[in-house]
Amino acid sequence: MIKVAIFGVGLIGGSLALCFKNDPNIHVIGYSNRQSSIEKYLQRGVVHSATTSLKEAAEQADFIFLCVPVGLLEEYMIELSKCELKSGCIITDVGSTKAAVAKRANQLAFADAYFIGGHPMAGSERSGVEAASSHLYENAYYILTPDKQTPALVVERLKQLLTLTKANIVVMDADEHDEVVGAISHLPHMIAVALVNQIRQYNENNELYEMLAAGGFRDITRIASSDPIVWRDILLHNKEVVLRLLHDWSKQMTDFASILQNDDGKAIIAAFEQAGQFRSKMPERRKGIIQSIYDCYVDVPDHPGIIGNIAGELGKQRINLSNIQIIESREDIPGVLRLSFHDQLSLDQAMEHLQSIGYAVHM
Ligand SMILES: NC(=O)c1ccc[n+]([C@@H]2O[C@H](COP(=O)([O-])OP(=O)(O)OC[C@H]3O[C@@H](n4cnc5c(N)ncnc54)[C@H](O)[C@@H]3O)[C@@H](O)[C@H]2O)c1
Ligand SMILES: O=C(O)C(=O)C[C@]1(C(=O)O)C=C[C@@H](O)C=C1
Structure with missing residues (x-):
């Protein structure tokens, strides 16, 4: 039995746990320093077992996934370096920055264990185990940044395990990762937050801004709702790149x-x-449930039964939905539903039908 310990079973850790859990040869252990969190992991059936003892989780594991905000990685690596890890154990992380953790791993001695930095290029603005999905990584890129000293066979073992995510694995240098991901992920998050805050300030004197914000504003600002702690850590860890x-x-x-x-x-x-x-x-390439490319958005008045009505209408037309997600819904303000489909035809048919019965539908 292969034992995989996940430290921090949130959106990213929980989604990995779900990918691994269905393999009969894998036992997934969840670790959190809070009793209430491990109870939640077990209740939701995301892991096979869970513990608040870092040592207990670490010392039985063949693979350890650190899935906490990047600001905590150093602390966890130090704790792990004090554990008696299994011989050949692979420690990896999922952090959105890679250079700092790679540097720290090089300075620490892990007896017979190895560290390989990792970063799945998939996620969402949501957080916590409640948002986890076994489909999150499908067809996404999953970056590994192994040190040059790491034996190829060890990297191969991690790649083999990660095939369960259905992601495409790419190997690259940690510094190059931070440059490129800084540009295509960290910068857009800052732009989205700054833009929302600019409009929020105008809105203080005129609520028309909030009321009229439509598809364009929502599309470019979805990621402004991302977790503040996770993003504080990312931006501070990639400060030099991000400033440039x-x-x-x-x-x-x-x-x-x-x-x-x-x-x-x-x-x-x-x-x-x-x-x-x-x-x-x-x-x-984004065909996972959260990141389906066959998506459309429907503006909906915020009243009970609207989701059932839309799902029912599509059902009557025999159009199969793959996912339905409330993007925003507040009192007096129209909400937005994201509808995802498995293919272009279903998307086209759904848009046409919903428009014909009076819904405002946009891509
Ligand atoms: N959100 C994304 O889209 C995304 C995508 C790829 C990688 N990442 C990276 O994945 C990591 C986790 O992000 P996430 O989106 O899953 O966040 P999340 O908030 O959903 O999960 C974080 C987990 O860490 C735990 N945690 C938080 N603070 C802690 C503390 N002080 N001590 C112990 N545990 C603590 C939480 O309980 C939770 O289980 C981050 O390093 C992030 O950079 C995020
Ligand atoms: O789709 C989203 O909401 C994301 O924010 C995912 C996203 C990204 O910026 O693309 C965010 C952080 C990551 O580390 C990797 C992916």
Whole structure:
């Protein structure tokens, strides 16, 4: 029996636990320092067993996944270096930054255990074990950043286990990871938060901002609802890279401003065309439940029974939904539902039908 210990069974750790748990040769142990958390893990059936003893979880494990905010990784690595780990044990993490943890792992002595940095490029703005899904990693990239000294066979063992996530494994250098992921993940999170806060300030004097915010604003700002602690740690750990990216971002905004100052319509068209072309080349690989590409959004009045009504309407047309998720719903403000489908045809049929019966549907 292979024993996999997951430290921090939240969105990312819980989704990994669900991927591993169905394999009859794997026993998944959940670790949290809080009794209430381990009770929740067991209640939700995400792990086979759970403990508040770090030593107990660590010392029986063949694989240890550190799935806590990146600011806690160092503390956990130090604790693990004091444990009597199994010979050949592989410690890995899922943190969104990789250089700092790689450096720390190099400084610590792990007897006969190995550390391999990891980062699944999938997630959501939601957090906690309640948001975990066994489909989260399907077709996503899962990055590994092994040290050059790590034996190839050890990396292979981790890759083998991770096939259960149905993700595509890619190996890269930790510093390069932080550069690239800083640009395509960390920078967008800061932009989304800054944008929402800008509008939040306007809204203090005029609630029309909040009321009229539609698809465009919601699409670009979904990730502004991400967990503040997780993101505090990510941004502080990748500070140097992120500061450089912010500098480049300010330049982009200044360039836009001068295009407008000059009434340069051609430059506006060129900017949209270049962006559109680049974006349309991006691979359409997100087919997990949370990140289905066959998604549409429906604006819905916030009253009971609306989800049942939409699901019923689609059922009558024999259109199969793969997922339905409430994106936002508050008193007096229209909510938004995200509907996911398995294929383009179902998506097209659903949009056409819902529009024909009066729903506002958009991509
Ligand atoms: N959210 C994403 O989209 C995403 C994607 C890829 C990687 N990651 C990385 O995954 C890691 C976990 O993020 P998540 O989104 O699953 O967050 P989460 O909040 O859903 O889960 C975090 C887990 O860590 C535990 N934890 C938090 N503070 C703790 C503390 N002080 N002591 C002990 N345990 C503590 C929580 O109980 C929870 O089980 C982070 O390092 C993050 O950078 C996140
Ligand atoms: O889809 C989302 O909501 C995410 O924020 C996922 C996302 C990303 O930025 O793409 C966030 C953090 C990660 O470390 C990896 C993936």
